[in-house]
Amino acid sequence: MLVLNFHCIGKPKRELVDGEREVCVDRNQFAEILDVVSGRAEVRLTFDDGNRSDVSEALPELMRRGLHAEFFICPARFGDDEFVDEDDIRELRRAGMSVGSHGMDHVRWRRLKPSEIDREIVRAKRVLEDASQAPVETAACPFGAYDRRTLTALRAAGFRRVYTSDGGRASSTDWLVARNTVRRIDSAESIERLLDDSRDPASLMSKGKRWVKRWR
Numbered sequence: 001m002l003v004l005n006f007h008c009i010g011k012p013k014r015e016l017v018d019g020e021r022e023v024c025v026d027r028n029q030f031a032e033i034l035d036v037v038s039g040r041a042e043v044r045l046t047f048d049d050g051n052r053s054d055v056s057e058a059l060p061e062l063m064r065r066g067l068h069a070e071f072f073i074c075p076a077r078f079g080d081d082e083f084v085d086e087d088d089i090r091e092l093r094r095a096g097m098s099v100g101s102h103g104m105d106h107v108r109w110r111r112l113k114p115s116e117i118d119r120e121i122v123r124a125k126r127v128l129e130d131a132s133q134a135p136v137e138t139a140a141c142p143f144g145a146y147d148r149r150t151l152t153a154l155r156a157a158g159f160r161r162v163y164t165s166d167g168g169r170a171s172s173t174d175w176l177v178a179r180n181t182v183r184r185i186d187s188a189e190s191i192e193r194l195l196d197d198s199r200d201p202a203s204l205m206s207k208g209k210r211w212v213k214r215w216r
């Protein structure tokens, strides 16, 4: 399978941080990309960060096309108008979408202290489970960053699948799943090319490494 990862759709009102501008996708561009991936059974869709546009922009477009997606949310952002809250999570679930953890505070999951591991991995999962009234068994690493200790903690906490931003294809049996970040400069054509080019694993691996380095 090939997993695409989106962040915000359209223009959020808040000030963008940490390179978010590069990964905010225009509304029309988003619709065109969805048209390209509709009917491609190997494509999976994910959304990181819990932006308000998950519900206001992405959800209607996904539903219109009968597409499923998984949304990775940071519960410390509940109550901030620019991000989704508990009601939005329930709306996403009612619409048949999945909800996973993106950690509590959107910090890099590398060199975390034990107390941070407890907050980011264990507590965030519990808060999201309370909000969604369902088990939360998948996680996506903020900034695509992880280390061995974090992965061990994720396994111990019962996560059945963990998404990275390493780029390339993934197998449906992977526990650590590589995703491909959709950027502002992407288009329906570039995504179509990605789907075709990804038969060559070497080219995507180097692309993935570059992306990870950029966030570290």
Ligand SMILES: [Zn+2]
Pocket: 048, 049, 102, 106, 141, 142, 143
């Ligand atoms: Zn993120």
